[in-house]
Amino acid sequence: MSGNQLTRRTFIKTAGATGVSVYVLWSGPGTGSWFGPRMVLAANLGVLNATEGKETLAMARQLFPHDKLGDEFYWVVVESIDRDMAGSPELASRLRDGLAQLNKAAGGDFTAVTAEVQLEAMKKLEGTPFFSDMLNKTQFYFYNNKAVWSKFGYEGSSWEKGGYINRGFNDVEWTQG
Amino acid sequence: MAAKYELNDESVIVVVGSGAGGGTLANELCQKGHKVVCLEAGNHLTWQDIVNDEFEMYGKLTWQDPRTGQPIWIVKAVGGSTLHWAGLSIRFKEYELKTRTTYGSVAGANLLDWPISLKELEPYYDKAETKMGVTGTQGFPRQPETNAFKVVQYCARKAGYSFEMGPSAINSVARDGRPACQMIGFCTSGCKSGAKWSTLYTEIPKADATGKFELRPNSMALQIQHDRQGKVTGVLYVDKSGTQQVQKARIVCVAGNSIESPRLLLNSASSLFKDGMANSSGQVGRNYMRHATQHVYATFEQPVNAHRGIHAPGIMRSEARHDPSRGFGGGYHLEIFDVGLPFTALSVVPGAWGRKVSSLIEQYDHMVAVWTCGEDLPQAEARVTLDNSIKDQYGLPVPNIAPVTDHPNDVELLKHARKTLETIYRAGKAKDIVWRAPFPNSHNMGTLRMSARPGDGVCNAWGQTHDIKNLFISDGSQFTSSGACNPTLTIVALAIRQADYVHEQMGAGAI
Numbered sequence: 001m002s003g004n005q006l007t008r009r010t011f012i013k014t015a016g017a018t019g020v021s022v023y024v025l026w027s028g029p030g031t032g033s034w035f036g037p038r039m040v041l042a043a044n045l046g047v048l049n050a051t052e053g054k055e056t057l058a059m060a061r062q063l064f065p066h067d068k069l070g071d072e073f074y075w076v077v078v079e080s081i082d083r084d085m086a087g088s089p090e091l092a093s094r095l096r097d098g099l100a101q102l103n104k105a106a107g108g109d110f111t112a113v114t115a116e117v118q119l120e121a122m123k124k125l126e127g128t129p130f131f132s133d134m135l136n137k138t139q140f141y142f143y144n145n146k147a148v149w150s151k152f153g154y155e156g157s158s159w160e161k162g163g164y165i166n167r168g169f170n171d172v173e174w175t176q177g
Numbered sequence: 178m179a180a181k182y183e184l185n186d187e188s189v190i191v192v193v194g195s196g197a198g199g200g201t202l203a204n205e206l207c208q209k210g211h212k213v214v215c216l217e218a219g220n221h222l223t224w225q226d227i228v229n230d231e232f233e234m235y236g237k238l239t240w241q242d243p244r245t246g247q248p249i250w251i252v253k254a255v256g257g258s259t260l261h262w263a264g265l266s267i268r269f270k271e272y273e274l275k276t277r278t279t280y281g282s283v284a285g286a287n288l289l290d291w292p293i294s295l296k297e298l299e300p301y302y303d304k305a306e307t308k309m310g311v312t313g314t315q316g317f318p319r320q321p322e323t324n325a326f327k328v329v330q331y332c333a334r335k336a337g338y339s340f341e342m343g344p345s346a347i348n349s350v351a352r353d354g355r356p357a358c359q360m361i362g363f364c365t366s367g368c369k370s371g372a373k374w375s376t377l378y379t380e381i382p383k384a385d386a387t388g389k390f391e392l393r394p395n396s397m398a399l400q401i402q403h404d405r406q407g408k409v410t411g412v413l414y415v416d417k418s419g420t421q422q423v424q425k426a427r428i429v430c431v432a433g434n435s436i437e438s439p440r441l442l443l444n445s446a447s448s449l450f451k452d453g454m455a456n457s458s459g460q461v462g463r464n465y466m467r468h469a470t471q472h473v474y475a476t477f478e479q480p481v482n483a484h485r486g487i488h489a490p491g492i493m494r495s496e497a498r499h500d501p502s503r504g505f506g507g508g509y510h511l512e513i514f515d516v517g518l519p520f521t522a523l524s525v526v527p528g529a530w531g532r533k534v535s536s537l538i539e540q541y542d543h544m545v546a547v548w549t550c551g552e553d554l555p556q557a558e559a560r561v562t563l564d565n566s567i568k569d570q571y572g573l574p575v576p577n578i579a580p581v582t583d584h585p586n587d588v589e590l591l592k593h594a595r596k597t598l599e600t601i602y603r604a605g606k607a608k609d610i611v612w613r614a615p616f617p618n619s620h621n622m623g624t625l626r627m628s629a630r631p632g633d634g635v636c637n638a639w640g641q642t643h644d645i646k647n648l649f650i651s652d653g654s655q656f657t658s659s660g661a662c663n664p665t666l667t668i669v670a671l672a673i674r675q676a677d678y679v680h681e682q683m684g685a686g687a688i
Contacts, residue, residue: 143522153542154518157229159369163359169486172324174479175331
């Protein structure tokens with residue numbers, strides 16, 4: 001039964017993107033399926049209105065602030081959350097209600113107040129299901145974005161480039177002495 | 178050359194699980210000419226399924242069936258946790274096999290000596306290291322030093338400590354039909370080159386090649402069946418099409434990891450075995466151990482790029498000793514362990530937000546992490562039971578892992594390890610030093626432990642259950658203590674040893 005799924009072959013040589021080769025041992029037909037989130041920048045939101053979208057963006061920025069990164073990186077989060085909301089009316093209503101609470105806690109308009117007031121407002125909602133959802137989803141969607149990785153020096157998939165055996169796995173030199 | 182056995186073939190050995198224990202045992206038995214059917218609950222992943230993406234692989238590898246209690250992480254796939262493990266392969270020390278004798282009576286701990294000595298285990302450790310190509314042993318060269326290693330070793334040296342590269346079951350030279358490591362990273366998301374030992378592409382295809390082996394993936398064992406005399410006769414399982422089947426068996430070997438193995442025995446309760454199978458001692462599910470663990474991160478002025486290369490390149494051994502003057506029994510290894518940015522971002526300060534978190538993540542490429550692998554003392558109430566309030570997709574009660582608190586010995590050990598690491602990092606002029614609580618446990622041990630006396634545990638020194646001669650425990654569930662050692666090497670050594678014993682007992686007509 002296993003034979004047709006995973007044939008043991010000797011060193012199948014797969015050409016990498018950079019012309020470097022990686023030796024791999026095993027191969028098979030496979031049907032690689034995609035479990036992770038897809039990061040497609042969409043122009044429109046399905047559930048959140050434009051104001052709510054901006055509020056979500058502002059909150060995402062305060063949850064994980066990276067001053068050197070533009071709003072486009074945080075829009076990915078907003079769009080992903082919007083997509084999750086489209087798939088769950090329960091989530092949609094919880095998050096919309098939460099955003100309303102957030103505005104209230106900020107004195108009316110979360111996007112119009114200073115960062116200090118925003119933080120105070122967020123602290124008031126910490127621990128609520130709305131806040132936990134926003135925290136977890138922002139963390140996941142923001143840091144699981146390949147465009148963000150390179151900003152922090154993470155190089156992502158490496159096997160197709162032959163790993164790091166010839167690309168700096170041991171290039172630290174300041175540890176001498 | 179896969180075999181195909183009839184469901185009513187009573188001469189086969191059924192192995193439940195295809196990871197370090199089950200995969201190794203199955204191959205060893207096939208090599209000796211025995212007929213083996215391996216029931217594996219998970220998918221049979223192919224090379225194309227393995228990608229360098231942490232969350233995508235998390236989705237493919239994780240055992241996601243419902244369970245309750247404390248969070249743990251195990252793999253559901255052909256190869257089991259050998260797909261996920263980082264490769265570190267450390268032998269138990271003699272005192273770690275004799276904790277009751279060495280540590281004495283410790284309040285709140287259910288200590289017991291293994292019914293096996295290091296001397297008896299050593300030849301099997303040799304065989305396991307040879308099979309797996311463990312670097313720094315058996316003449317296998319060590320890996321070249323990685324960035325993360327160089328940085329940690331730099332700090333350690335300044336503080337008067339020392340790390341070593343490996344020992345890792347990751348090829349440092351091409352051998353056994355597999356290449357040398359390419360320093361891809363992503364070891365714990367499935368090794369794309371096959372340099373890391375995993376039963377998926379070592380033991381299982383080798384078993385296949387004997388023509389004696391039938392692997393049935395997507396086949397979840399539900400219950401072990403027995404006759405009136407109490408001998409096991411077969412395994413009820415759900416096959417890949419969702420149909421219930423019974424595979425008859427001469428012998429059944431259970432290797433479903435320390436959560437699913439006791440669960441299977443508990444779900445096999447019958448009128449003859451009211452408290453679950455092989456449970457006359459009442460120890461089935463008890464003495465669950467993980468390790469005493471924590472992560473300590475440090476950031477530096479200069480770049481590190483720890484993601485380039487092996488996830489767990491090296492260890493520090495000098496605190497892995499029993500020295501009660503430190504205020505606790507047993508010891509710990511410090512193990513360099515770095516993961517990719519997605520996992521680091523989620524785990525560096527769990528549940529926290531704001532600038533203190535984001536500023537750490539901005540230093541991702543200037544960061545290293547070291548993990549503590551400390552001995553976890555067995556507690557009788559740390560146990561796996563059935564949670565009858567929730568049923569899984571097969572209608573079976575799910576496992577509950579009792580949310581016990583750390584034994585005070587674990588707490589003291591972790592404090593000591595943290596202090597040691599902070600000393601090391603400070604000596605290397607680290608900027609920020611950040612402690613974090615453990616990840617969900619992926620080292621799972623105990624729950625069907627070995628014991629000399631049948632009243633103290635579930636199986637004997639060969640993993641054979643005290644109650645039922647033709648029922649074996651073949652995974653980390655057998656462990657009587659956790660040691661301070663990543664469990665896989667010992668699981669493999671025990672599986673090789675068990676295969677010898679089963680072969681000999683079958684030859685003698687005893688089982």
